[in-house]
Amino acid sequence: MPQWLCQQLMKAYFxxxxxxxxxxxxxxxxxxxxxxxxxxVQRDV
Incomplete structure (x- = not known):
């Protein structure tokens, strides 16, 4: 998962x-x- 998306999800959950x-x-x-x-995805794993 891209870092920017992960950060946006964390903000939304918070x-x-x-x-x-x-x-x-x-x-x-x-x-x-x-x-x-x-x-x-292959690089992220």
Whole structure:
């Protein structure tokens, strides 16, 4: 997971902002399922 996304999720959870959490989760799943994420995921592991 990109660092910027992780930080945004932590802020949203801290504020208990459900709308932001849901939007960020959808962004992460969209990014993860796209073809561009394979290279990043392999480096991240």
């Amino acid at each position: 504020k208990k902002d459900r709308r932001q959490i849901k939007m960020l989760n959808e962004c992460w799943f969209f990014y993860r399922n796209s073809g561009d994420s394979r290279e990043f």
